[in-house]
Amino acid sequence: MTTIQGLYSSGKWLISIPVTVVFEDDGSVRFSGEGISSQHRIEDIGISDRLAEIPRYLYLPDGATIESPDNGSIDAVLNSRRRGRLQSVIHFLETKSAIAAAATSAILLTVAGTLYFGLPGMAQKLASRVPPEIDKQVGDQALEAFRPYMDNSVATIQARRRVQTQLRRLLPGVSDVDLPRIIFCRLGTANAFALPGNNIVISMEFLNLVKHEDELAAVLAHELGHLKYRHGIQNLFRNSLALLFVATLTGDLSSLSRFGGTIPLMLVQNGYSRSFEREADRHALSAMIAAEIPPRRFSSILARMEKTNGNTFNALSHVSTHPSVEERAALFDVGDPLPEPAPGVDPPPASAANATSPRTYPATRFSSRQNTHTTQLDANGGVQPVPLALTQPVYPPELQAAGIEGEVNLSFIVEVDGSVSNPVVVSSNNEGFNASAIAAVSSWRFFPGRLRDGKPVRVRMAVPIKFTTSEPPSIRPQPEK
């Protein structure tokens, strides 16, 4: 027999009457108080679970309740009736400090494990099952954000040619239709990134930074890594899963919208972004080695981008989306050191890409001969290159409107496949025409120059391009003497 004290509420009126409850060993329960007494079978009475030291409730069949703080006695009664075993296990776990400590470490471990291994693994599996059409859809959506910044000026014609050349180096045997789509933007910072659906966005500011075409190839190799591992789609899965996981952990989703709740989520998502960068870096390294590009080219362009964009994030590598430049450069610290820039090294045609700030490529900078191995066909008596398609340059609208005329003398090489490379400004009486002239020349096509035995050779040509407001200027490229 067990006796407890409690407060009786009828459920019909908001009353609270002190009662004494007696649990008999045979299973009958009697209670009595001022003006009340009743008897029930214990099987008919619901008893609330033990929870710390908060009072228990006896739920009587007629809707009345008895509230009692005497947890110990009620537990003893339930125990003798073999009831509430499962609940008592949870209560037991909740009362022991050692278990709380163990649970704390278990949670920290589980959270770390899930965030570092569980979710990324799951995201990868899910991403590999997403059909390419979905990839393309996601990419197209992401591209919409860049539409206002897209650059379709003539300068991109030359830029596109350069990028395509490097892509073919990195992806030999891939047909042109399968090469990534290149989108040029003016973003104000030197940057390049991959978007799902085989898209690579390149900022013109980045192209201006490139001092060696290998550097362009290096960055492209990194972006191809993002595309290969479908990081865009994986990121989507990872972030959605992380949101759900953190929500489960914090107990309610609304806390995520609060000031403190967003911080852990931000840290997790940054960490993911950094792991993707590392994977893309590793892909770039192997791709560069395969294409016989010195890996250090990656470090050199990275360092220059960092310098230009002015990132001071090295000290705060944990909160940055990218690992620190030093850390990334270390990975590419293999192979021979890079040669010092010498007259024999390819020129920086990058500057041709920038049409809005012609100051960046003064004509004198390019006046010396930069490329070797062209052939003087006059002396050898071969066939000069024959122009097949000569695009008229675009008259810069602001100069045309002002009635300014000008002449740009260009030098360029006709390659053995008839395309134009390395166009440089020899002289110019107005820098505003340079970009347009270079862009036009870059798109020209020739029947390549040949030796007497018919072997095609590279030939350096020169052309004056006149911008006149009266009549369309005539274009006559000549072999350079």
Next chain:
Amino acid sequence: MDSPPHSAPDASSEGGPSSDFLNEQPPQLPAGEPAVSPEVDASVPFAFHGTAREYFRIWIVNTLLSLLTCGIFFAWAKVRKRRYLRGSTELLGNRFDYRADPVRLLIGNLIVALFFLGYGIFGAVYPPVRYGTIALIILCLPWIVVRSLAFNAHNTVYRGMRFRYKPSLAGAVGVYLLQPVVIVLTLGIYYPAWVRARQKFAVENHRLGDAYFRFDPPGSNFYAAYLLGGLILGGITAIGAFYLFGLRFGLKITRPDLLQMLPYFALSGLGLFIGRHFIFASLFNHLWNHTHLDDHRFIASMKVDRWLGLQLSNLGAIVLSCGLLYPWAVIRTLRYKASCIRFQPAGPLEKIEYLAVSRGNALGDTAAEFVGLDFGL
């Protein structure tokens, strides 16, 4: 497993004025303010008996069990945590009870989780899905709010009697869909009045037995609180803007990177945090002092500076402890809140009588929590 009887007691078993709950209107109060009884001695405190130590252990064990069961135990964990907090709150010798059925919460959780996973992933592929979902949420908002209030009220019990929430969907449509349009049209001037209307809607549809909750604060205090809160936010944001100007014109940094922007973001976040809690604390007394349960009254005496100090130290402790001190923050917040409210009975509570109604829906409860609705009641 011992579980409380979730069904409401049979309506036929009592002969009170119960049958026409949905259409019944509260009787009009006698004109004018009810005479504020000067004898403060008559008021009784809300006592909060929870301890951070107990709550931490409950919180950590249940969180671990949720994790180990892939989130399935989550619903049970939530019920246990709420039961602890309600069961630690005492008024006139009796504690509050929370009787929600975890299975209903689980179903609600699963639907919401699926919904948002689909939103996050499908929305990225087909943006129309995302816009459609947002439109759907907005349209469903009144229903979600009403259901969630009803679910919470139904499962909160005092002296064996459940609280009730009269599910007025038409009222919710007015408050949550139509009045926001007015806010936009008045360029936000209507906002404090809308907060009052929202609060009134939440409070006045609640009942305990046959007793009505009433809410009649003048709107001017809402405007004063929001004006001051806005000034605080504006002041702190102005410091941030000043900092940006300093970067731009003092140090000639035209395009600051994220690290240099950090003080600005931190100040903005802090400004929002302080502004929000300032408004909450300055309205708290006002809300409770104008809330009645029939003729019984509430007397609130929260101090704005103490509340701000409490919330700022909570934020710091939670961030520094990686969230482990969250239960501690919950307990000290509730303890302070309870210590700020007193109940002043106008007569014996025993006169309040039982009424029968329908139950709330767990999906609404979970969905409302997701949307972040917190009525602070």
